[in-house]
């Protein structure tokens with residue numbers, strides 16, 4: 343397995359250990375593929391495989407059986423191609439002007455999302471490149487990327503004039519994480535009508551939430567991302583197996599008298615004689631600052647010696663402080679590690695405290711941890 347882009351920093355020089363569970367990643371892929379069958383299950387690996395690391399994650403997904411991959415950018419496609427010479431790779435954000443030769447050289451398929459992009463790809467293929475497959479993205483109500491349905495109808499009428507094969511017709515669900523949202527049914531109906539205009543062309547609509555939802559959303563290919571990596575995709579379905587475990591170094595223990603403040607802004611005051619563990623990671627490592635704690639608002643928590651220890655005070659750039667008063671003194675020492683992800687604490691717990699989503703917590707995971715894959 344080619345992992346030349348993975349540099350593992352020495353644990354003793356870092357503030358934490360990020361352990362990535364290859365077995366859980368493969369199991370999550372298998373679960374989603376079984377759920378999607380007979381549709382094909384692709385893997386979305388944009389955003390550095392949601393922060394896990396593009397190359398090691400993609401190599402394991404390939405081993406688990408994934409053959410079609412989605413990235414956001416041509417530069418991600420180039421990195422992916424270097425480790426997966428045989429994979430089908432789609433670039434979701436479209437056809438970047440000037441990068442056409444990269445799509446050709448790296449065998450990347452653009453997901454064409456506007457009439458202008460379709461014409462530019464067609465012209466490129468009519469020239470020296472030859473007929474290179476691409477996907478067409480049709481917008482069905484998200485109003486982000488993709489052709490307006492009327493443009494898709496126009497395109498279907500003149501499909502014979504295109505100088506490239508349409509390998510996939512795709513749309514994206516805006517609200518699949520909320521099972522009863524009316525927009526999902528409307529998008530499904532509109533997408534069905536579009537798909538009917540392109541007979542013989544495989545179709546794809548479902549993200550993770552759609553893959554875990556109504557099989558009517560599956561079409562020929564599903565595109566899960568977050569669920570592969572152990573994040574929660576739907577409000578009504580718990581996450582698959584967690585893939586990421588994060589342990590943070592305890593650099594110091596100290597005692598704070600009742601009534602004394604902790605951390606920047608003196609945002610939280612000790613309500614009792616409090617024992618504090620200072621951990622060597624902060625918002626520079628992707629721990630969302632909003633998940634800190636104050637007198638007004640409780641923050642996230644970590645696990646130490648099997649006990650839940652709430653954050654106390656704000657999250658600094660490189661440090662957080664947690665309340666370990668209830669941990670027996672002989673069970674916590676400087677040099678030990680606290681579990682910030684794992685032991686029942688997930689990315690969605692941090693996200694809830696930070697008014698964000700697990701996706702953002704994952705993709706923000708720091709680059710200065712000791713990172714190891716465990717298979």
Ligand SMILES: *Cc1c(COP(=O)(O)O)cnc(C)c1O
Pocket residue numbers: 386388434513514548549550551565566567568569575
């Ligand atoms: C990110 C993305 C996905 C994957 O979404 P998840 O919610 O992570 O499963 C699928 N399709 C498109 C177009 C995307 O941008």
